[in-house]
Amino acid sequence: MSKKNNKNNSLDDYWDEVFDDIEVRSVPVEYLESLNIRFVDGRTWSVLIDKKKNQDISIEESIEQLLNEYEDEIESVDFKVDTEKVKKDINKRTKSFLKKGR
Numbered sequence: 001m002s003k004k005n006n007k008n009n010s011l012d013d014y015w016d017e018v019f020d021d022i023e024v025r026s027v028p029v030e031y032l033e034s035l036n037i038r039f040v041d042g043r044t045w046s047v048l049i050d051k052k053k054n055q056d057i058s059i060e061e062s063i064e065q066l067l068n069e070y071e072d073e074i075e076s077v078d079f080k081v082d083t084e085k086v087k088k089d090i091n092k093r094t095k096s097f098l099k100k101g102r
Contacts, residue, residue, distance in 0.1 A: 027079055029059045031086055036078040039070070 035047040047066070049059060057065075067074065 027081060029063075031081050032059075032079060033082050034080040035063065036080065037066075037070070037074055038076045038078075039073050040075045041073070 029049070030051065032049045034049055035045075037045040037047065039045075047063075051059065067077065
């Protein structure tokens with residue numbers, strides 16, 4: 001295995017550990033890729049989040065309307081997060097923070 005692959009594996013292990021230790025109370029829409037909605041009757045909907053599409057209402061409002069409309073029928077909602085974007089933004093903000101401390 002090359003050094004690059006070893007480095008990527010250790011980075012992946014590091015980020016897996018970071019994400020395992022995070023308690024999520026809210027997720028900014030910019031990091032959402034999709035929602036998987038499971039209904040009490042066994043149906044499952046996968047809702048892709050298209051942040052590029054021009055919309056009359058915001059993504060937040062669309063999600064809220066959907067969840068409110070089907071509230072009594074929903075068993076669970078799983079959010080798929082763009083972890084690569086999260087990692088990139090955390091690294092960028094960490095570097096910026098560390099530079100300010102110099």
